[in-house]
Amino acid sequence: MAPTRTVKSSMKGAKSSSKPSALGAKKKPKAPPPKQQKTKPAQGPAKKKRRVYTDKELGIPKLNMITPVGVDLPKGKKKGKVFVDDQESMMTILAIVNANKEGQIESKMMKSRQMEEIREARRKEAEARQEQRKSKLEETKDSMRKKRKRKPDVAVDTESSDSVPKESKGGKAGRKRVSFA
């Protein structure tokens, strides 16, 4: 308010100084002053109404401050615990919990069943491998046995039947003998 008024007066003063004093004196009492006065007081109260809000009122958080969880309570919320004592809300909580548990058990069962299947498949595979190994071993055993059986046959076939006993006799004869008379 105050500074605007002073500015006006200075302007008026300047005008009056430039123009002849007699003219200025005639104009002044007529129209302009009341008009200007009306408009300017109207602007003044509007500026006065502007309210300055504090940070707290606006809910602006303070800078460089850490507020621990739970210390800053939400506005407009009731303080204290909220109890569950009516049957309906307890039933809804129970239904949620039951559904959760059911799901957990189901997933556990599924998992264990899958694991069981995998284990079964692995066991069968291992068994089949064992069987294969066993059969291979048997095969080699059989072939060895056949070879062993065949060798004496071959010897019999190739050499004359008499030669063998002769050899054996010769072997016996060749052995050194010691006799005590």
Place this chain on the structure above:
Amino acid sequence: MRPLTEPETQTLFSKLANYTGPSLKALIAPPPSSSSKEDTRMVFRMHQSRVYYCSLHIANLATSIARPNLLSVGTCLGKFTKTGKFRLHITALDIIAPHARYKVWVKPNGEMPFLYGGNIVKAHVGRWSEDCPEHQGVVVLKMDDTPLGFGVTARSTAETKRLEPTGITVFRQADVGEYLREEDTLFTT
């Protein structure tokens, strides 16, 4: 003494649901055949971190007793730990046994080892509920269906079949032997 808050109710129910099936509803809402007066409604109340299950009538009567003087009301189900978890006590056995989802019956020669605080070995199992998964809460019963306690399965039913007789099938959590063993601490706060 106060009612439970929502997270507390959830924790309690999820613990109870470990052992019981969907018939747990009967705990909150008694069957309509029984007299459905407001006073006979069963409620959960918390007193010094312990949870009690009692009728509303008794809970209301108990409000006339000063908190430090009140020792126990109704049936104690268990207590909340300082970390917010819930621990079932053996006193809850009477409430969970009729609604049990999975059960294990122990032979007479396995009763005493269990009641002295031991786990249940395969040789002592008389029969068990089929299709029971691993680490699932079970109620332990005598062969004549008397509840002895509760525990958690060590293996699933299928795996247990392959187990040697000395292998553990159920880890003990609570047994009725505690009434004697924990006599001094069971009801003190």
